[in-house]
Amino acid sequence: MNENLLHLTDVSKSFGDVHAIEHVSLNIQNKSVVGLVGGNGAGKTTLLRMMAGIYKPTKGRVHLKDGKNVDEMRSVLGVVPESTGLYSKLTAWENIRFHSRIHGIDDSIAWSRTLRFAELLDIQDSLHRYTEGFSRGMRQKTALLRALAHGPSILLLDEPTAGLDVTSARIVRKLVQKLKDEGGTVIYSTHHLAEAEQVCDRIIIVHNGTIRADGTPEELLQLTDTNSLEEAYVSLTSEVARPRQEDTITPSKFALLWRRLFTRSHRYEVNEDE
C-alpha cells in the first residue's frame, strides 16, 4: 500500500525580496518516481534543496511521515545535486565512503551496496580511480552510487541526465526504473518532458515558483485538453519565465559605485549605408 513519505505544507521560499517558491503543498508517496518539470529558474532546484533540508522554508513546513522536519532526518535521503559534488583528489569509492560514514554506515555494508549498483551502472572497474579525470557520465554515476550507499528511503536527483551522452542517460534512467521496481521513491528534477514521461509516474509542472499541475501524464493531458505533454506544458506555462532567482546577487551600493568608476560606456556610430 502506498503511503506518504514526505510532505510539503504551504511552503514558500524567499531570498530577500525575491519569492523563489510560493505556497507549494505536496505529498510524496513511497514506491513512486515523481518528476519535477520546469524551465531554468522555475524553482525546481530550490524545491529540491528544501526537500533535502539545505534550505529552510520561509513559510510552511517540509516534514517526513513521522512529523519530523527533514533537516533533522537527512539520513533517509540520498541527494545527487546537479554539480555532482565529487572530490577530485579522492577515488570514487572514497567519495562514496565519506558520505556513508557521515550517515553512520559501516564501510563493508556501504561497499556491498556500492558494488551491487556499480554493476548496474557499469562502473565497478573505476571505483578505485581518482574522480579527477572522470567524464560527466562517470561523475553522475559515482554521485548516484554515493547517494545510494546508505540505503535512503527517498532519492532526490537534480537534473541527473543533464550533459550526459545517450548511453549514460539511458543507464541512469534504467537505474531509476529499477529502484522504483524495488519499492524505492525517487524525486527527479528535469526540464526534458520526454524523459519525465518515460521515467516518472507522476509529473509536477513547476513554473515561476508555483506548481501549475500535478498528476500522471494522462491526467495532465486531460487537464489541459491537449494531445501531447509538450502542448500541455506550454499551455500551463504560457507567461514569460523569470531569470534564476537564488543566484542573483545584488552588489552593495559602494561596490556598484566603485564598479561604475571603472566602466566606460561605449557608444558607436552606426553607418546606415553599410
Add this chain to the structure above:
Amino acid sequence: MSKIRFAQMRIVAKKEIMEFVRDWRTIVALILVPLMLFPLLFIAFPLVMQNEAEELQELNVEILVQSDYIDEDILQGLNQSNISISIVSLPPGLDSLSDPLNDSSLLRSYEYDAILRLEQRNETWFYSVLFLSTSEQSTEARNRVLDALNTWETNETIERIEAGGLDADSTLNPLRWDGIISDADVATKGEQAGMLLSLFIPFVLALWTASAAVQPAIDMTVGERERGTLESLLSLPLSRSELLMGKWLAVVTITGVGVALQVTGLLFGIAFLAEDLVNVPSISIASVLLLTLAVGLYGTMIVALYLALAMRSKSVKEAGTVLTPITLAMIVPILLTQFINLDDVESFWFAIPFVNVLLALRELLLDRVILEHVIIWISVSIFVSFLTIRYAAKQFSREDIVTSRS
C-alpha cells in the same frame, strides 16, 4: 551553535586533510620547505657571509690622498692594507676637509674608491675620508683608511704620553674591567638563548601560523563552493557547526604540522648548525605547556576568523584579497610586542587580543610564568576564540553559502 558530534567532525577533518595532502605541491609547501628552511639558512648564511668577507678582504682599493704633507707612518699603515695610493695636494677653496667640492665625481665615476684628506695644523692632524656609501667597495676603502688612521693615532698617542714622562697604559686606561665580561652575567646560556629567541620566535610563530592557515582556509570554504562540492556536503546528516568544526580541525592540524615542522627545523638549526651563535633555551615544562597553549589559542582565533571571512567571500579571488592584507596586518601587533619592556610590563597588555598571546610567548621563552598575566591572557584568548568561532558559525549557517556566487 548546535550540538557537535566529535565523530562527524573527525570524519570531515580526515577527508579534508586527505584531500589536501594528496596534492604534492602541498607536501612540498607543508613539510619540505618548513623543515629545510632554517637548516638551509643556517648553512647558507654563514657560507655566503664568509665568502663575501674574504672577497672584500682580497679586494685592492684605490685611494686618493690629498695632503700637502703626509707622515711617513700614516703612509706605511695605508700601504699594509691592500690599498693603492695616489697622492696630490689639497684642493684650494675648502671650507672644511669634509666638503667634497668637485671631487665627488671622482668617486661616482669609480676612479677612486675613497679620498683621504689630511692636514696638519700645529700639533694636530685634521682629516676626512670622502666615500660613496652606496658602494660596498667604497665603504670598504673608507674602513681600511680609518683602521690605518686609528692604528697610527694610537701609536702617536702612546708616543706623546711617554714623551711627557707618563705611563701610556695607565693614562689611557685608568678604569678597566677585571676578568671576562661574559662571566659576570648571572643568566645561564639557556636563559640568554631564551632572551634572544624571545625577540624573534613570537614573530615567526605568529607570522607562520597566520600565513600557513590562509590557503587551507580558503580551499575548504569558498574553494569548495566554487568546485560545487558544498551542496552535497550540506545535504548530509551533519550540522553546520559540525561542518565548521571539522574544517576548523583540519586547518588547525595542517597549520599546526607546518608550524611544528618549522620550529623543529629552527631548533635543529640552532642546536647543530649555529651552536656557537645561539644555545637551545632552557625553559620549564610549565612554560613549554603554556607556550603550546598560547600557540593553540592563537591558531584557534586565526583559523576561525579566516574560515569565517573566506566563507563570507564570493569567490576564491575575493577571499585571497581579504585574507592577504589581514595576514600582513598581523605584523603590527607582532612588532608592537617586540618593543614592550617585559620587566615592568603593565597587565593591561595581556588583555589585548593577539598582542597578549605574543607577549605571553616572549615571557614564557624567558621562563617567566607570572600567574596574573597567565590568567589574563588565557581568559581573554579563550573569550576571543569563542567569539571568532561564533562568528564563523554564523557565516556557516548562512543559507546562501550553497549558492555559487562566483
